[in-house]
Amino acid sequence: MNKITAIITSTLMAATMAGCAHHHTAQTTANGNPLNFGEGLRTADPSAHVWNDGKMYVYTSHDEECQEDFWMKDWYAFSSTDLQNWETHGPLLSVDDISWADNYAWAPDAAYKNGKYYLVFPAGSGHKDRVNPENSTKWMGIGIAESDSPTGPFKDVIDAPLWTSPYANDPSLFIDDDGQAYLYVHAKDHDYHVIKMADDMRSTEGDLIKMDMGGYEPKMEGPWVFKRDDNYYFTMPENNRVLSYYMAKSPTGPWEYKGEFMGQEHNSNNHHSIVEYKGQWILFYHRWLDIDSACGRQRHSAAEYLHFNDDGTIKPIKRTDKGVADFSSKTTSN
Incomplete structure (x- = not known):
């Protein structure tokens, strides 16, 4: 009888320990990527900002399921204080609200x-003919909308693009410490250019300025500029795939190329932003993942921690399933 009891006790203890071990593993491998922005909601091109209310806001484009050639119609935002539980805001603005465009809400x-x-x-507007490019009628411009709230509704108060030529997309707004706003874009024959915004943010000042990139200007999309300490960073998807960056002591350069900090995945495009929140630097980006889709890989927003070397250079980053799932515990410990 004692032997049977000992066997039962030993078995129960082993089961309990296995259960604890399993529970511990589940905690340490908790998934944070892709970000939980809502079931069935496909988002890309996350632009992250921390406003005065102390929340993290991420502004995104919105992919429609099985959309044709990036024909996208509206923009969303998501807010959070722990980077795990997100509130959905939007659509913030739709191409239906814009008089001068009807497509390509990028x-x-x-x-x-x-x-x-x-x-x-x-x-x-228009259509891009990928078979016979000479027949393409596609055109894109940059608009700016205003709101009293970070979650909108936003209104296109100037009812026009900031300019009509050159063709441009992928805008990035950076406001320096002195209040001057700079607009960086991906534009036809005008990559690595910047233009100043007027103080009222409803128009630009002067012309697009060609920046000194130190002699290295690969094909690029989606610039993102930020400042840390006394260093400015011009980051971008190099060749539309690999995230790389330059550094400077001014928001207009001259810039020094520093190299790659995130490699490509699935030979697909990437688009990102970088922001500090509660003492942690975070990279937001998108991944092409096959999650409950009839069309194979679709874009989904994700996030990773970003770290710097002592000299201000960015340490390489790998994509993870965990992402920033432990953000609350990191910030609590600080």
Whole structure:
């Protein structure tokens, strides 16, 4: 009888320990990627900002299921304090609200100035003929919308693009410490250019300025500029795939190329933003993943921690399933 009891006790203890071990593994491998922005909601091109209310806001483009050639119609935002539980806001603005475009609601950015929130966005019209490019009629421009709230509704108050030539998309707004706003874009024959925004944020000042990139100017999309300490960073998807960067002591350069910090995945495009939140630097980006889709891989927003070397250079980053799932515990411990 004692032997049987000992066997039963030993078995129960082993089961309990296995259960504890399994529970511990589940905790340490908790998935944070892709970000939980809502079931069935496909998002890309995340632009992250921390506003005065202390929340993280991520502004995104919105992929429609099985959409044709990136024909996208509206923009969304998501807010959180722990980077795990997100509140959905939107659509913030739709191409139906824009008189000068009817398609291509691509990568947006946002800014806060003069007591207003600004959504800067690309949109366009026409059709891109990928078989016979000479027949293409596609055009894209940059618009800017205003709101009293970070979650909108946003209104295209100038009812026009900021300019009509050159063709442009992928806007990135950076406001320097002195309040001057700079707009960086991906534009036809005008990559690695910047233009100043007027103080009212409703127009530009002067012409697009060609920046000194130190002699290295690969094909690029989606610039993102930020400042840390006294260093400015010009980051981008190099060759539309690999995230790489330059550094400078001014928002207009001259820039020094520093190399890659995130490699390509599935030979697909990437688009990102970088922001500090509660003492942690975070990279937001998108991944092409096959998650409950009839069309194979679709785009999904994700996030990773970003770290710097002592000299200010960025340490290489690998994609993970965990992402920033432990953000609350990291910030609590700090």
